[in-house]
Amino acid sequence: MSAETVILGAGIIGVSTAYYLSQHQDPSSIHLVDPSPELFSSASGYAGGFLAKDWFGPALAPLGALSFEEHRRLAEEHGGREKWGYSPATCFSYAASAAARESAKRGDDWLRDGTSRADAAPLAFDDAGSGKTPTWLRRVDGDHLELISDEGTTAQVDPLRLCQFLLRECLARGVKLYHPAKPASVVTHDFGNGDELIGVNIDRLEAGEPLTESLLLPCTRLIITAGSWTGQVFRTLFPWSRLEIPIRSLAGHSLVLKSPRWHAGLEGNGCHAIFTTHDGGFCPEMFSRIGGHIYFAGLNSSSLPLPDAEKGKATPYDESLAQLREAARQTLGPAGGGGGVAAADDDNDLEIVREGLCFRPVTDWGKPIIARIPDEEIGAGIVTRAGANGGVFVAAGHGPWGIAMSLGTGIVLAEMVQGRKTSANVSGLAFFG
Ligand SMILES: Cc1cc2nc3c(=O)[nH]c(=O)nc-3n(C[C@H](O)[C@H](O)[C@H](O)COP(=O)(O)OP(=O)(O)OC[C@H]3O[C@@H](n4cnc5c(N)ncnc54)[C@H](O)[C@@H]3O)c2cc1C
Ligand SMILES: *[C@@H]1O[C@H](CO)[C@@H](O)[C@H](O)[C@H]1NC(C)=O
Ligand SMILES: CC(=O)N[C@H]1CO[C@H](CO)[C@@H](O)[C@@H]1O
Numbered sequence: 001m002s003a004e005t006v007i008l009g010a011g012i013i014g015v016s017t018a019y020y021l022s023q024h025q026d027p028s029s030i031h032l033v034d035p036s037p038e039l040f041s042s043a044s045g046y047a048g049g050f051l052a053k054d055w056f057g058p059a060l061a062p063l064g065a066l067s068f069e070e071h072r073r074l075a076e077e078h079g080g081r082e083k084w085g086y087s088p089a090t091c092f093s094y095a096a097s098a099a100a101r102e103s104a105k106r107g108d109d110w111l112r113d114g115t116s117r118a119d120a121a122p123l124a125f126d127d128a129g130s131g132k133t134p135t136w137l138r139r140v141d142g143d144h145l146e147l148i149s150d151e152g153t154t155a156q157v158d159p160l161r162l163c164q165f166l167l168r169e170c171l172a173r174g175v176k177l178y179h180p181a182k183p184a185s186v187v188t189h190d191f192g193n194g195d196e197l198i199g200v201n202i203d204r205l206e207a208g209e210p211l212t213e214s215l216l217l218p219c220t221r222l223i224i225t226a227g228s229w230t231g232q233v234f235r236t237l238f239p240w241s242r243l244e245i246p247i248r249s250l251a252g253h254s255l256v257l258k259s260p261r262w263h264a265g266l267e268g269n270g271c272h273a274i275f276t277t278h279d280g281g282f283c284p285e286m287f288s289r290i291g292g293h294i295y296f297a298g299l300n301s302s303s304l305p306l307p308d309a310e311k312g313k314a315t316p317y318d319e320s321l322a323q324l325r326e327a328a329r330q331t332l333g334p335a336g337g338g339g340g341v342a343a344a345d346d347d348n349d350l351e352i353v354r355e356g357l358c359f360r361p362v363t364d365w366g367k368p369i370i371a372r373i374p375d376e377e378i379g380a381g382i383v384t385r386a387g388a389n390g391g392v393f394v395a396a397g398h399g400p401w402g403i404a405m406s407l408g409t410g411i412v413l414a415e416m417v418q419g420r421k422t423s424a425n426v427s428g429l430a431f432f433g
Contacts, residue, residue, distance in 0.1 A: 002029040003389050005417065006200050006219040008183050008233050009226030010034035012044035012159060012402060013395050015166040016410030017225060017417075018175050024418055027174035031217050033202055034309075035182035040163045041313035043227055043402060046254055046358035048287050048295045049162070050089070050273050051155040051404045055111060059367055059428025060405075066424040067408025071155060074407060084161035085290035089271040090132045091149035096331075100277040101144045107275035107283040107298075108148065111400055134272040136261035136288060138333055149273075156271040156287055159403045180205040180310060184214055186222070186237050186382070194383045197222065197390060200237070208310045220390040221417055227361040229309050230396040241379035243432075245369070247397045249359035251304035253320045254297035256354040259332055262288050276331065284327050293353060296328045306359055316357040325352065361397050368397040368405065369431040370413060377432055388419025394431075 002025035007014050010032045018030050036042065053068040054061065071086065080086035093108060095101035137145070171177060181204045188195035199218045203210035226233045228249035234241070272288045276298075284298035307314045329348050363369065373392045375383050384390035395413045398405050408424060415422045 002026040003221050003385070004029050004031070004217075004219040005221040005223065006031045006033060006217050007223045007225055008033050008200075009224065009229070009396075010039055010167070010177070010179065011042055011225065011227050012040075012163050012166070012406040013227070013398065013409055014223075014225035015163055015170060016406045017223060017395065017413045018170045018410075019166045020410040020414035021417065022170055022173045022175050024414065024420070027170070028176060030170075030175045031219065032170070032175060032177045032179075033181050033183060033200075033217070034179040035205060036309050037180045037205075037208075037312045039167070039179060040160055042309070043358040043360055044163050045160040046356040047159045047403050048254070048285065048297055049085075049157040049159040049289070049403050050287050051157065052091075052111075052149075053153040056401075057367075060401075062424040063370075063405060063408045063412065063426055063429070064401075066411065067405050068153075068155070070407040070411060071157065071404075075157075078165070080157070080162075081290060083165050085156065085158035087156050087267070087271045087290050088152065089149070089154045089156040089273050089287070090134075090147065091154045091273040092134060092275070093146045093148045094137065094274050094276045095144045095146075096140065096276060096278045098142050098144075100279050103277060103279075107277045107285060111275075131269040132272075134274055134288065135266070136259050136294065136332060137274060138331055138335055148275075154273060156273065156289055157403065158289055158291070162403070162406075178202060178204070178215070178217070181215070182210075182310060183233065183237060184210075187216060188382055194381050197382060197384045197392070205310055208308075220385045221393070222391070223393045223395070223413070223417065225395050226309075227396055227402075228306050228359045230361065230394060234394070238378055238380075238382075241377065243373070243377045243379070245394060245396075247361050247363060247369075248302065249306045250300055250302050250362045250399070251357060251359050252297055252300040253316055253324055254295060254356050254358070255321075255324055255328060255352055256293050256295055257328060257332070258292055258351040258353055259294055260349055261332075262294055263292050282323075282327065284324070284331060286331070294332065296324065296332070298324070298327070304357075304359075314357045314359070316355055320357075321355050360399050360402070362399040363397040366399060367429055368395065368399070368409070370395045370409060370416075370426050370429045371432050372416065373432050388417070391417065393417055
């Protein structure tokens with residue numbers, strides 16, 4: 001018999017964990033719970049989907065490398081190029097002017113926290129002759145484009161379609177999904193050892209309101225993968241605990257658009273990631289994707305309040321979207337105007353496909369938490385079954401790297417939960433005890 005396992009939060013971290021757990025235990029003993037009326041309406045569905053192999057500091061490096069390789073392997077095995085737009089990508093740093101080029105900060109700096117700047121030194125690049133040049137970027141006098149990725153070290157996926165693939169596979173294997181539903185309380189039983197975790201009560205939701213009868217999901221293993229909401233979930237289930245799970249959120253607006261300058265005919269040379277530096281301080285990042293789409297983001301804010309997950313998709317702020325659209329027009333609009341003058345309004349040939357707002361789960365120290373919570377931290381004398389038979393686990397706080405780290409996190413967390421040896425050293429992400 002497999003130990004019954006409840007996963008709270010069906011974003012990319014939750015579904016990836018269910019996917020890898022279900023390769024090693026009876027899938028029908030795995031229960032995914034999420035309160036959002038529309039799955040993947042948070043960060044996992046609205047992210048850029050940029051993947052890097054080695055942009056990480058020492059604590060994250062082993063997981064980053066494992067995850068990057070697994071993205072490649074999974075895509076090869078399951079037709080990821082067609083199913084979720086997996087593609088190698090070439091990565092550039094773009095300075096809009098000579099002044100921006102001189103500035104100490106670069107658009108990709110914040111993603112490379114803890115790594116040596118020297119690693120990101122410009123690489124030799126034939127801007128004119130290479131078929132890998134992002135010709136959909138609008139160039140202006142005095143700007144500068146620089147290659148910053150080695151061959152085979154960066155890639156691109158459509159995160160929403162990757163999530164949908166993982167979930168479909170889980171459900172086909174027999175994993176159970178409860179949504180919209182939210183966890184209400186834990187259930188314990190005293191077998192003579194103290195109060196032992198044996199289940200979770202969940203409330204099924206209708207139009208955001210709990211139905212009258214809650215449902216008891218038996219479980220000895222509980223996994224919290226609720227992204228920005230992880231701290232709230234822990235507080236709800238263990239109100240007596242002194243432990244705070246310090247995960248904040250960093251909001252980001254994004255656009256998905258179409259440009260006549262990025263189309264299927266160009267996709268053979270791979271996708272692009274472009275991190276920009278502008279004088280004004282607003283540094284958009286943009287990714288070309290398989291399927292003729294360009295993802296455009298860069299406005300982010302730590303002051304936007306985290307919405308209730310049961311309300312579903314967050315409503316973007318009009319002013320932020322307007323600013324983003326204007327930036328897209330200036331950087332991706334048709335050539336012409338010259339000398340840095342933006343193309344006129346009626347020249348705008350970009351088609352907006354989707355606009356969004358989502359919330360990155362972040363920690364103050366810039367690394368996710370992937371660990372079992374020691375029983376003494378849970379408090380109230382509650383115990384969990386030892387070893388692979390029980391436990392409360394957390395995997396959250398992946399910040400700007402949750403898509404890149406998703407598959408590796410699922411692999412390692414499944415191994416941890418099932419008491420197998422982990423494929424990557426994640427002892428630097430333990431946090432507890
Ligand atoms: C604008 C933007 C661009 C990004 N670009 C990239 C990128 O290019 N590459 C990259 O690697 N990463 C990127 N990221 C980061 C990435 O999106 C996140 O790190 C990742 O999606 C986090 O996944 P998650 O599953 O932890 O959280 P989420 O996707 O937020 O999922 C959490 C889930 O928990 C659920 N939940 C909430 N409350 C409860 C509850 N009480 N009980 C159960 N479940 C609950 C929510 O409904 C949600 O489904 C980007 C993020 C943003 C905002
Ligand atoms: C695992 O990583 C930590 C730091 O993240 C390091 O201190 C430790 O030596 C590593 N263990 C092994 C076995 O490599
Ligand atoms: C592209 C961009 O503007 N990113 C910003 C998002 O937020 C981080 C953290 O606050 C900044 O450092 C980035 O510059």
